[in-house]
Amino acid sequence: MLRGDITVAIRNAVMNELAEVGYGRLSIEAVARRAGVGKTAIYRRWSNKLEMVMEIISDVAERKVPLPDTGSFAGDLELLMMIVSKALQHRIASQIIPDLMAEAARNPQISETLQRALRTHQQAVGEKLVGQAIHRGELPEGTDADLAVDLILGPLYWRLAVAREPLSDDHLEKLTAAVTAALRAS
């Protein structure tokens, strides 16, 4: 039986290595070195870099985030944006996510894995959010959940992961208000 503590060490090493050098430059040897483990231990678990990274990433990415339900759309939205912004400011995540997204643009397998892990899940969040709001009468009947997701995640991702500018509480508040207005008007 494969030893669990070794597997954990490898997983951590992969995450850190991914954050530091990115998928393109990640090497099995470096992972082994960092994990304090032989290459054999890695090849015993996965047959190559892609498979290894994909399995580890899906695992992490599929951890469910609780869908917000605070009782009001404003509350749900604020909570969701807080959660997402915290996640995007996490040291490891903020390096790994853009890197894998870029990699997904040229590797169909990575693309598919990320889609399944992120889109399925996060789109569900958006749909639930919008659905609840419509049901409560806080948003008009035909509100486009797809559009809502773009409007909620887009600006956050842009500012935190792309432009890498700070996100003050004040700015987050304005953003929340703006998104609310945008959705109400649609």
Added chain:
Amino acid sequence: MLRGDITVAIRNAVMNELAEVGYGRLSIEAVARRAGVGKTAIYRRWSNKLEMVMEIISDVAERKVPLPDTGSFAGDLELLMMIVSKALQHRIASQIIPDLMAEAARNPQISETLQRALRTHQQAVGEKLVGQAIHRGELPEGTDADLAVDLILGPLYWRLAVAREPLSDDHLEKLTAAVTAALRAS
């Protein structure tokens, strides 16, 4: 004197190579091969990969986009969003931009170059857009240009460069309307 046609061939090769394999895996040898050029021709121009890529990218990125001024905020916004979405759907750009953004997260020199090339310029677009609209009375006095940029570029970038979902004319229209509403309300 260095031959101009050779320089052009190298520049093109770098762009295509960047798009195909990304910065992390880009190698001087591959660039030379692709450009049909000796490695010596490259080292005669730049001293290493980073310097080469940075010079070529800044050149491309600093080409000025005409600031929209159609006479109305709605027109300006629609035009800007069209331009940006076209740019983000360009084959080469859509691969290179997320890749370099990810790389910038771990390489300060790349980060700085991109900031200067993109932010300075695109932020100016946002500020002009908002400034014109305020001047015309189409947006309230204190509208935050920073926020506007987040709201305009964020959803587009998210959808096109991250989620990689198609952007229909219909969706673009809804997005424009939503952003307008958001900014008016702020």
Added chain:
DNA sequence: GAACGGCGGAACGCAACCGTTACGTCGTAG
């Protein structure tokens, strides 16, 4: 027509990784 300089090509020594193999150690299960 001679000198110069950019060019491609080839090879250099060096380093990093690949994926695989052989070996000896050590903990655990039977």
Added chain:
DNA sequence: CTACGACGTAACGGTTGCGTTCCGCCGTTC
């Protein structure tokens, strides 16, 4: 106490890329 299996280490041959050097070719300049 024995057998098994996962472990780390070390080495394998092969590939790729680095940055440099030397060569001979060829077009331009004077």
